[in-house]
Every structure is written in structure tokens, then in C-alpha cells.
Amino acid sequence: MGRRSRSSDISRTCFLVASTAIAFLCAGxxxxxxxxxxxxxxxxxxxxxxxxxxxxxxxxASSLKAKGAGYSNDWSGDVDxxxxxxxxxxxxxxxxxxxxxxxxxNYANSxxxxxxxxxxKYQVTPELSFRVGRTVLPFFMVSDSRAVxxxxxxxxxxxxxxxxxxxxxxxxxxxxxxxxxGAATNTFQITAGQSDKSFPTPSGGLPETxxxxxxxxxxxxxxxxxxxxxxxxxxxRLTIEQLEPLxxxxxxxxxxxxxxxxxxxxxxxxxxxxxxxxxxxxxRWFLLGEWGHVDTRSxxxxxxxxxxxxxxxxxxxxxxxxxxxxxxxxxxxxxGLALSGLPPxxxxxxxxxxxxxxxxxxxxxxxxxxxxxxRWDFAKHAALKVQLDHVDLGAGSxxxxxxxxxxxxxxxxxxxxxxSVNFVF
Amino acid sequence: xxxxxxxxxxxxxVTTLSKNQVVDIFLGKTSRFPDGSMAVPIDQGEGIAARExxxxxxxxxxxxxxxxxxxxxxxxxxxxxPREASSATELKKxxxxxxxxxxxxxxxxxxxxxxIVLLQ
Numbered sequence: 048m049g050r051r052s053r054s055s056d057i058s059r060t061c062f063l064v065a066s067t068a069i070a071f072l073c074a075g076x077x078x079x080x081x082x083x084x085x086x087x088x089x090x091x092x093x094x095x096x097x098x099x100x101x102x103x104x105x106x107x108a109s110s111l112k113a114k115g116a117g118y119s120n121d122w123s124g125d126v127d128x129x130x131x132x133x134x135x136x137x138x139x140x141x142x143x144x145x146x147x148x149x150x151x152x153n154y155a156n157s158x159x160x161x162x163x164x165x166x167x168k169y170q171v172t173p174e175l176s177f178r179v180g181r182t183v184l185p186f187f188m189v190s191d192s193r194a195v196x197x198x199x200x201x202x203x204x205x206x207x208x209x210x211x212x213x214x215x216x217x218x219x220x221x222x223x224x225x226x227x228x229g230a231a232t233n234t235f236q237i238t239a240g241q242s243d244k245s246f247p248t249p250s251g252g253l254p255e256t257x258x259x260x261x262x263x264x265x266x267x268x269x270x271x272x273x274x275x276x277x278x279x280x281x282x283x284r285l286t287i288e289q290l291e292p293l294x295x296x297x298x299x300x301x302x303x304x305x306x307x308x309x310x311x312x313x314x315x316x317x318x319x320x321x322x323x324x325x326x327x328x329x330x331r332w333f334l335l336g337e338w339g340h341v342d343t344r345s346x347x348x349x350x351x352x353x354x355x356x357x358x359x360x361x362x363x364x365x366x367x368x369x370x371x372x373x374x375x376x377x378x379x380x381x382x383g384l385a386l387s388g389l390p391p392x393x394x395x396x397x398x399x400x401x402x403x404x405x406x407x408x409x410x411x412x413x414x415x416x417x418x419x420x421x422r423w424d425f426a427k428h429a430a431l432k433v434q435l436d437h438v439d440l441g442a443g444s445x446x447x448x449x450x451x452x453x454x455x456x457x458x459x460x461x462x463x464x465x466x467s468v469n470f471v472f
Numbered sequence: 473x474x475x476x477x478x479x480x481x482x483x484x485x486v487t488t489l490s491k492n493q494v495v496d497i498f499l500g501k502t503s504r505f506p507d508g509s510m511a512v513p514i515d516q517g518e519g520i521a522a523r524e525x526x527x528x529x530x531x532x533x534x535x536x537x538x539x540x541x542x543x544x545x546x547x548x549x550x551x552x553x554p555r556e557a558s559s560a561t562e563l564k565k566x567x568x569x570x571x572x573x574x575x576x577x578x579x580x581x582x583x584x585x586x587x588i589v590l591l592q
Contacts, residue, residue: 089547133546133547135546178549191547191550192543192547195543195544198540198541198543199540227502227504230490232496232501270501330532330533360534360537424536427518471539471543
């Protein structure tokens with residue numbers, strides 16, 4: 048079943064790339080508006096180095112990445128570095144196609160380029176458009192430009208919120224409607240789709256896959272002058288097949304095992320997300336904040352995260368400060384199977400299963416980060432950023448750290464120093 | 473210091489706009505004038521003084537902020553920045569060619585093919 052979903056992922060990607068490539072080939076023959084460029088190639092990237100003072104685990108920017116800074120290397124370029132290339136074709140005045148290919152360190156510790164998105168967009172009216180293909184999930188205020196360092200003030204979007212949903216795209220369709228009310232603009236978007244995403248196993252074994260089905264997301268962005276407000280909701284059914292053996296084993300222990308399976312297994316469970324955000328940017332200074340809540344109704348738990356950022360622009364320099372926090376709303380430990388009353392031959396197995404359950408539950412991140420940084424727009428298409436993060440882990444938690452070693456002591460604190468150059472072309 | 477004014481074609485029906493309406497057109501937030509007709513914004517090239525004055529005066533955005541803004545839009549496939557005119561002369565040619573265009577230019581360069589938009 049795992050193999051089938053991987054090959055269907057490959058064939059879906061091939062389909063998306065092929066159909067978008069066909070759209071590009073048609074562009075030459077069908078360009079109707081001579082004034083608009085038919086093709087454009089653009090791109091963005093980040094070259095970043097990160098140092099983490101935590102030696103027994105890796106600090107990285109997404110739970111979908113295999114490695115980071117700290118344990119694997121004191122300094123790591125894997126955390127933030129990426130290169131993206133985007134091809135846009137305007138086929139007619141209403142029809143366009145976009146293909147974005149990104150290379151960054153992924154779940155398999157490789158920089159193999161992948162299709163981040165491939166969409167064909169039809170602009171029915173200037174207000175209403177439809178897109179089909181691999182599109183971005185609109186959960187957060189900078190979901191669209193999460194990877195475009197140049198477009199954002201910080202070195203990376205605050206992990207306390209952006210790690211709540213590390214999945215960034217879906218394969219399906221979306222519709223967007225923009226309403227102008229006086230000086231204000233309101234954009235409403237609906238997305239429907241599905242996806243298969245790979246992520247590294249905490250224990251360092253073979254990467255696992257999460258199957259996301261029946262995803263639907265709604266987002267609304269309201270802009271009026273210096274103020275932008277955003278609200279979003281999404282849900283989907285999640286399945287992680289690689290966890291089946293663990294829960295199959297629990298079920299062998301009778302009703303108490305079945306209860307654990309029902310509560311924690313990720314087999315077609317509904318996960319939901321709700322988020323709000325706002326920014327106020329009169330030019331010389333800005334404020335930005337978001338709050339999000341995710342509930343997976345499974346072993347991955349429920350969490351609430353938020354952050355606030357304030358920044359000021361002095362000429363080409365933009366210093367900023369951010370405070371973020373993520374808390375667990377569900378239990379991070381469970382007594383598991385009761386050992387009393389079990390036949391002696393099964394006690395060892397039960398202890399092992401309980402340990403596996405609890406180690407996964409304790410991975411639900413609890414942490415707070417205080418960040419200070421500065422952006423320097425030193426060149427026309429590039430910006431340099433330096434950022435210092437002080438991370439306080441919740442009791443018994445390893446926060447967003449990955450590659451956690453047996454020598455790691457949870458619940459402490461550590462510091463991260465990052466230097467990044469963002470560019471666009 | 474030259475004053476930057478917003479201009480449309482002399483054949484356009486548009487006479488007045490608010491500052492916000494002008495900014496929304498140039499930032500791609502709307503592609504229509506208040507009367508419902510199409511609005512086609514034309515930028516002047518990066519580095520031209522009129523462009524810097526327009527964006528800092530009207531939208532409170534520096535060149536870097538504007539670039540960051542468009543990065544967000546471009547790299548999410550939501551749109552593209554306005555067409556660029558390499559000089560005031562080219563801008564005037566484009567305005568002449570299309571009555572839906574809107575641009576900004578030094579006041580001293582305005583002639584009878586353009587109308588200065590009054591700002592409310």
C-alpha cells in the first residue's frame with residue numbers, strides 16, 4: 048500500500064509537470080496579447096548558515112527536513128538554504144500557467160529539486176480566478192511566500208506557528224474571489240485537494256509518508272491601507288501507514304489496546320486547523336502577528352501557537368523582534384497498557400509499546416522563542432539578515448528539534464544564530 | 473524638486489481618484505477604475521526618480537519594500553508587476569496607444585495627450 052501511494056505520487060507529479068509543460072508549449076502558438084510577455088523566468092533563493100548551541104539534537108526550519116544545526120553539524124547550511132526557479136506563461140489574457148521548482152534539503156537529506164507548484168490559472172473576471180494543479184495551502188499570512196526570504200522580514204517564518212502545519216501544497220483546485228469595498232480589498236479563497244508527503248522518522252529510519260485526503264481549506268484576507276487581516280480554516284483526513292504495525296500490536300491487547308488504537312492511530316483521522324493573523328505596516332515601522340490551532344485527533348496531538356513581530360525601518364536596515372510560543376492542548380504522555388493482569392510473556396511487549404507511544408507523544412512541540420534580528424537591503428535584488436533566537440523548551444519537550452539523541456535532556460534552552468542572504472532574480 | 477503627478481490618457485473618462493485607488497491599481501489589488509473600466513498601470517523603470525517619489529509619496533513604500541511586495545505576488549502566481557516604461561517618453565507613447573492606461577510623471581512633462589488626475 049505504501050509503494051502504491053509513492054508511485055501514484057510520482058505519476059501525479061508527472062501529470063502536473065506534463066500538463067503544465069504542454070501549456071507552455073501552446074504559449075508560443077496561442078499568445079494573443081502581444082503586449083504581455085508570453086514567458087517569464089524568475090526565481091528566488093536563500094543562502095543561509097545556522098549555528099545552534101544545542102549539541103544533542105538538530106535545529107531546523109521544518110519537521111519535513113532530515114537534518115539541521117547542532118547535533119549533525121555545529122553550523123548548517125541545510126536549515127534555510129534553497130533555490131527556486133519559476134516559469135510563468137501567459138497563454139491568453141485569461142489563461143496562465145506557473146511552474147515552480149524548488150531545491151532545498153528535504154526529508155531524505157537530499158537537495159533533489161522538486162515541483163513545489165504547477166498550476167494552470169483561468170482568470171474569469173479580474174475578480175474571480177480558478178487554478179488547477181499543485182497549489183499552495185493558504186493557512187498562514189505568508190503561506191504563499193513562506194520560502195521567499197526576500198519577501199519576509201525574518202530569517203524564517205516563526206516556527207511556533209508555521210510548524211503547526213508543515214505541509215505547504217496540495218494537488219487539486221482552488222478558486223479565488225476578490226471584492227473591492229471602497230478603499231479596501233477582500234480576497235476569499237477555497238482550496239480542495241489531496242497530497243502525499245514524506246517526512247523523516249524521528250528514530251532516523253526510512254522516511255514515512257502521510258497521506259492527506261479530502262483536504263479543504265478556506266481563507267480570507269482583508270486589506271485596507273496599512274492593515275491586513277487574515278483568517279483561515281482547513282481540514283483533511285490523514286493516514287500514516289508506517290504507524291499501522293504499532294497500533295495493530297496494541298489491538299492484540301484486548302479492549303484497552305483497542306481504546307489506545309482508536310484514540311491515537313492515524314488512520315483516516317480528521318485533522319483540522321484554524322488560524323488568524325494581522326499586520327499593520329505604515330512604512331516606517333510594522334507589526335505582525337498570527338495565532339493558529341491544529342488538532343490531529345491522533346498521536347500527533349493538538350497544539351496552539353502564536354507569535355508577534357515588531358520592526359522598524361532605518362534606511363536600508365530593518366531591525367525586528369519576535370516572540371513566539373507553542374503549547375500542547377492534548378496529553379503528551381499516556382499510561383498506555385496496564386501491566387497488571389497481563390501474562391508475564393507479554394509484559395515486555397506491552398512495555399515496549401507503551402514506550403513507543405510515549406516517545407511519539409512527547410514529540411509534540413512545546414517551546415517559546417525570543418528573536419532579535421536585522422535585515423539589510425544591501426543590493427537591488429538581495430538582502431542580508433542576521434537573527435539570534437533564544438529558545439526555551441517546555442518541560443519534557445524537545446520542541447521543534449529533530450534528530451534527538453539519547454543524550455538529549457529535554458526542557459532546557461538553547462540559542463540559535465542565523466545569517467542569510469535572500470535574493471530574487 | 474520635480475513634482476510627480478498621476479496621469480491618464482486625455483481620452484480617458486477618469487478625472488479624479490483617491491490616493492488609495494491609485495495605489496491599489498499600481499499594487500495590482502484592483503484592475504478597474506471606480507467607474508468599472510479597465511485600468512492598466514504603467515510604471516517607470518527602477519531607479520527613475522519619478523518612480524521612487526511616486527511609491528514613497530503615495531504608497532509609503534521604499535524601493536526595497538516594493539520589491540518585497542511584488543516578490544510575494546509574483547512567486548505565488550497571483551499576478552505580475554505593471555508594465556515598465558524605460559523613460560517618460562516611452563510612457564507617453566504607451567498612454568497615447570491605450571486610453572485605459574494610468575501612469576505617473578513629472579508635472580513639467582505633461583502635455584495635451586495626457587490629463588492630470590485630480591486627487592481626492
